Structure formats: C-alpha cells, structure tokens
Amino acid sequence: MEKPEWSMDDFEIGKYIGEGKFGKVYLAREKQSGYVVALKVTFKAKLDKYRFHAHLRREIEIQHGLDHPNVLRLFAWFHDAERVVLVLEYAARGELYKLLRTVRRFSERTAATYVASLAGALAYCHKKQVIHRDIKPENLLLDIEGRLKIADFGWAVRSNAKRHTLCGTIDYLAPEMIEKKAHDHAVDNWTLGILCYEFLYGSPPFEAAEQDDTLRRIVKVDLSFPTTPYVSADAKDLICKLLVKDSNKRLSLDDIMKHPWIVKNADPSGSCSYSLSLRDLV
Numbered sequence: 324m325e326k327p328e329w330s331m332d333d334f335e336i337g338k339y340i341g342e343g344k345f346g347k348v349y350l351a352r353e354k355q356s357g358y359v360v361a362l363k364v365t366f367k368a369k370l371d372k373y374r375f376h377a378h379l380r381r382e383i384e385i386q387h388g389l390d391h392p393n394v395l396r397l398f399a400w401f402h403d404a405e406r407v408v409l410v411l412e413y414a415a416r417g418e419l420y421k422l423l424r425t426v427r428r429f430s431e432r433t434a435a436t437y438v439a440s441l442a443g444a445l446a447y448c449h450k451k452q453v454i455h456r457d458i459k460p461e462n463l464l465l466d467i468e469g470r471l472k473i474a475d476f477g478w479a480v481r482s483n484a485k486r487h488t489l490c491g492t493i494d495y496l497a498p499e500m501i502e503k504k505a506h507d508h509a510v511d512n513w514t515l516g517i518l519c520y521e522f523l524y525g526s527p528p529f530e531a532a533e534q535d536d537t538l539r540r541i542v543k544v545d546l547s548f549p550t551t552p553y554v555s556a557d558a559k560d561l562i563c564k565l566l567v568k569d570s571n572k573r574l575s576l577d578d579i580m581k582h583p584w585i586v587k588n589a590d591p592s593g594s595c596s597y598s599l600s601l602r603d604l605v
C-alpha cells in the first residue's frame with residue numbers, strides 16, 4: 324500500500340461506520356486493488372480548535388510503526404486542504420464491547436482467547452517501547468474471523484520515559500495512575516486483569532455508582548468475585564495475579580501466556596467464531 328501520496332480520489336467511500344471525538348470513520352474501497360479499508364477522517368478545523376495536532380501526529384507515528392495480527396493496522400495517511408485521513412484496516416465485526424453487552428458475558432474459552440490475544444499484542448507493543456494506556460472494550464475491534472484488534476492509539480506513548488499523565492476511562496485506571504505516581508507498561512497488565520474480569524462477569528470489578536467510590540475501590544484493590552456466574556478457580560487466580568497494587572508484582576505478559584487458565588482455554592488461532600454455548604444463554 325506504499326505510494327507517493329494518496330488522496331480521497333483513490334477511494335470509493337462506502338457507508339459511515341462511526342465517529343469518535345475527532346473523526347468519522349467510513350468503509351471504503353481502494354479503487355486500484357479493490358482492497359476494503361476504514362477511512363478515519365479528521366477535519367483540520369477541529370484539530371486547530373482542540374489543538375490536537377500533536378496527539379494525532381503521535382497516533383500516526385505510533386500505530387504506523389506497529390505490525391501485529393491483534394493490532395489494527397494503519398496502512399497510510401494523507402491530508403488535503405481541510406482534512407487529515409487515516410487509512411486503517413477494516414474490522415468487519417465491529418466493536419467488542421457491543422458484542423459483550425449483547426451476550427452479557429463471554430464463555431471462559433472466548434474470554435481466555437481474547438486475553439491471550441491482548442497479552443500477545445501488548446507484549447509486542449511493549450517490546451516496541453509503546454504503552455497503549457487506554458485499553459478498554461470500546462477500543463477493541465473484531466475482524467471477520469472474530470479476531471481481536473487493538474485500535475485507537477490516540478493515548479499511546481513511547482515508554483522510554485516513565486509517564487505521569489492521567490488519561491482513559493477510570494474503570495481501567497491502575498492505582499499508580501490514580502495516585503499520580505510514575506507508571507510504565509505495567510499499567511496495561513493491570514488493565515488486562517480488569518478486562519478479564521469484565522469478559523467473565525459482564526462488568527468491571529471496581530464499578531460503583533460514584534466515580535470517587537470506583538477510585539477508592541481501585542486504590543484499595545477492593546476485589547471480590549460474585550458467586551454467580553460460575554467462574555473457574557484458574558480464571559480467578561489469573562485475575563488476582565494481575566490486579567496487584569504493586570506494579571512490579573503483577574504477572575508479566577509472558578507469564579499470562581503460560582498461565583494454566585490461558586493454556587487450557589485460549590484458542591491458539593485467536594479467533595472466536597462466536598458460538599453461543601448453552602451456558603452462555605442461561
């Protein structure tokens with residue numbers, strides 16, 4: 324997909340897919356190859372208004388440098404007089420959180436497959452000195468085979484220096500980010516524990532009516548497992564080894580891949596042709 328300079332004329336624009344704070348996403352087909360992509364269009368006027376150039380530039384630099392089966396590809400980008408356009412991989416099954424809300428919670432096999440995919444993608448990002456910092460169901464997409472894709476590197480940073488910026492939805496924030504201590508890639512490991520809990524129980528572990536209560540529960544690691552739905556001891560063991568206050572004591576991404584629950588339940592292909600098992604329907 325490399326060529327001197329792309330323009331909107333190279334694409335047939337398809338249906339509107341969705342929008343975020345700064346951009347609208349459209350399905351599109353590249354005319355020469357017929358390749359289907361997602362075009363994320365941001366108007367420069369909006370960038371000026373919110374002084375968002377640096378954020379977008381960082382998103383482009385970081386995501387363009389990543390190439391992993393569970394990271395949404397940024398193939399190219401271009402701009403014209405009024406827009407900046409990102410040419411992104413198309414994830415045909417949409418947002419993972421909508422699937423989670425629809426089916427209420429995932430089976431242990433599906434949850435373990437997604438956790439393993441995330442651990443693999445994050446291990447790759449950390450090796451490339453990148454911390455995503457905003458891993459949450461809303462930023463996870465599914466391709467046509469049901470394979471998980473991490474998207475939206477808007478909050479990602481290079482992890483050479485310790486970071487101090489508070490960002491992201493509070494349910495997924497690690498204690499050290501709330502206590503404004505220096506944080507490193509271990510924040511993504513914490514978030515993986517939050518997601519694993521949410522995949523299995525249908526809501527994040529420290530959810531509370533008031534934001535302050537959630538923050539208090541996070542810094543206290545006030546973790547409890549409801550008696551229903553049934554969740555295996557292995558799954559709870561993994562969650563307890565990730566939701567650890569001391570970021571140095573959290574299970575490493577490599578150890579997650581070797582954890583008995585993952586080894587026993589994760590589908591090595593990474594794809595969950597989502598079959599509703601009877602247990603998921605009760």
Ligand SMILES: CCc1cccc(CC)c1NC(=O)n1cc2c(c1)/C(=N\C(=O)c1ccc(N3CCN(C)CC3)cc1)N=N2
Pocket residue numbers: 340341342343344346347348361363411412413414415416417418461462463464474475
């Ligand atoms: C929307 C712009 C935005 C703002 C902030 C963060 C993000 C990343 C998630 C994004 N999205 C983004 O960058 N995106 C890059 C993308 C992308 C979003 C995408 N697909 C979809 O969003 C999508 C949604 C629903 C869908 N259907 C729903 C109904 N089903 C029955 C059939 C399938 C099928 C595809 N493919 N590449």
